[in-house]
Amino acid sequence: MGLIRNIFMTELLMGLKIVFMQMFKPTITLQYPHVKHPIPDGYRGLMSLLRYEDGTERCVGCSLCEAACPSNCIKVVSDEVPGQPLVRYAREYYLDITRCIFCGFCTEACPVDALAMTKVYEAAVYDRRDLMFDKAKLYELGERYLEDGKAYLTHHRMDDGTLHPVEGLGDNRYHFPAVDAEHGGVQPEQIGLTAEALEVEETTR
């Protein structure tokens, strides 16, 4: 049997048959520039700054995003709103997208949900200077991709900024240790520590 199989090369012919049948199966290619994949709501694309529905800027210039950014690509220059003492805003806001690692920590850090990520992933430009986003560019992106930004904030269980409280929103917010200390400190289980482990840590300290 084996000899006959060798002479008639049955194994090679089986391979040919499989490849031939494969030709009639549907292709899985997506004609990319013409057809695009649907992007999930939680997608971390280009950054944008959002406005409230009445048009005022959400950003209060607290610089928490600057502190949270692991790659130090955010620079906030905050100032008082002219004529309104104690009301602050970001006079200038710089975001270096060439250094951004799209981790989304800044959006989680933002206490007023001013930052959101859009679904824009085609960020290629001819001039790298175009990737140094300033405040105007970020608000422009926020206006153009407002729906993306709201969907992003909702998906990540932050506030969508509409002032309508939704069950569970805000659960995922990043807590700065210093901020949490004012509100009774971080609970051990919150950062995955058992009470015993915490005690050991305190005694060694």
Place this chain on the structure above:
Amino acid sequence: MEIGSMVAVTLVQIAVVMGVVLLTVAYMTYAERKVLSFMQDRLGPMEVGPWGLLQPIADGLKLFFKEDIIPSGANKIIFAVAPIICLVPALIGFAVIPYNGSFTLFGLEGGGVISDLNVGLLYIFAVAGMGAYGVILGGWASNSKYAFLGGLRSAAQIISYELAMGFSIVGVLLLSGSLSLVTVTEAQAGTWFGFIPQWNIFLQPVAFVAYVIAAVAETNRLPFDMPEAESELVAGFFTEYSGMRFSLFFLAEYGNMILVSCLASILFLGGYKAPLPILEFIPGFVWLALKTWALLFFFIWIRGTYPRVRFDQLMKFGWKVLIPVTLANLLVTALGVYIYNN
């Protein structure tokens, strides 16, 4: 026929045949990419023209305008001549390919072949053997070890498989008693029992399989593409070539593929003869094209199926399997023909 009209007819035939061959080469590259794509659940070229149909033209234009680079240390003259030595044998082989029976067009009589040499098959083998020089010289003149190794491998492979190819054809020659391709084709006219065409493939199946395997190896195609094994030798003998010179090598490779496919369909599949008498209203060149394209599809098909064999496996298969098998087939055929004729 007077000499003037003979020359005119021949020139027109040459122009038409060359045009068809070059067009086939262009669309062979397209067909190869498409068929391979579908075998791999892809779509292939889709951007240039509807379904990417103008892709070969775009590729050709691109290659025309590419910079022509001659590597330093290369032998400039041989480097420039090698692609031509490679291409010309691939194209002049078509001079003896009969593409149709005798026909009359605009009052001029055409033989259906540019030149019906009585040693047509020998002529094809002689000129096809010259193509190996282009490969070797191109590899050597590039002053690159990859190109050189590719050229050497190609030479070894072509010489090894030329033998098996020759032996596999002798059986057909014994059956039809002629080296002229027109006579070989005419000998395959008619049917047995009214439904089996009298093609040589039914009398010489072993020779046909051996011929196809040797043809794949001769044209340096997968799974025998040792000379241009891209994972080892970048691109083989034309590693250092770019632009037009590169495309000449490319043209030669595909031209050779079409030539061996034409030859296979003439020798084993009845050439321009229709398979059944009922189908004879379809002109002969359509049949030849259909048969040739079927074989070209097979070339693509096995490229999509089989992995590359090792070089020692290639040599072992050529010398220890293919040549003995074709020799045995030759012996059996000779005996059969002798007994049949007496």
